[in-house]
Amino acid sequence: MSSYSCCSSPSKESKQVESLSTLLKIVSEESRLKLLCILMKGEHCVCELMNHNDLSQSLISHHLKDLKDAGIVTNNKKGLRVYYSLTEKGQHITNQLFKI
Amino acid sequence: MSSYSCCSSPSKESKQVESLSTLLKIVSEESRLKLLCILMKGEHCVCELMNHNDLSQSLISHHLKDLKDAGIVTNNKKGLRVYYSLTEKGQHITNQLFKI
DNA sequence: CAACTATATGAACTCATATTCATATACTAC
DNA sequence: GTAGTATATGAATATGAGTTCATATAGTTG
Secondary structure (H helix, E strand, O other): OOOOOOOOOHHHHHHHHHHHHHHHHHHHOHHHHHHHHHHOOOOEEHHHHHHHOOOOHHHHHHHHHHHHHOOOEEEEEEOOEEEEEEOHHHHHHHHHHOOO | OOOOOOOOOHHHHHHHHHHHHHHHHHHHOHHHHHHHHHHOOOOEEHHHHHHHOOOOHHHHHHHHHHHHHOOOEEEEEEOOEEEEEEOHHHHHHHHHHOOO
16 A cells, blocks of 8 residues: 555565564674674573673573574573573574674 | 673674674664665665655654764765765675575 | 572563654755 | 755654563472
């Protein structure tokens, strides 16, 4: 109905921009970007992430949830510890980002 | 003073993450990302950007200012019209982003 | 079982930022 | 000069999202 057509196919492109925007908003946040920077080097549990960052446990947990919901990280539990790592998607994204 | 060292060199990496975060926050916003999507195809004046997007003149102007301040776009005036286009940095960034 | 550790979660609060509104500036045409 | 068009800008408002706090859950150890 509205007359804008950003690129070739209006709605398709619009959706694409929307989902890219959503993804970028998640990774652009500084605390989350720091977490991703650490996870790029391999799996870490939450308490390790706390030691690397000066973020509270609760905050880290919230951010990890966001990253997990976005499919950027995954986790697996070993006893009390929960270990987080990048998914393939997460690896791809972080690699692209740090080229910028 | 604080004990975190995200990557190799604490402060250096921290600054890098901070500036990347700043940049990504600017381009992640959906309205701005739409504008960039249009500008990827070439120079456009503000009134053209208004026709492609359903954003107000004022809002577009504000966003363009943010993008310009970040060095992503530049502009040149021809009569009443102000034409915006991507800088080299802007082209590099948008190319990277749309690969994600 | 109770005590303890590691992590998750929901709600409240705070803060940043997108949006709107009114107005200013710059340029053109008459 | 005035009128009209295109764009910019500052302040106010609205909205979304990050942070904190308290508490819950899950697992371990004794």
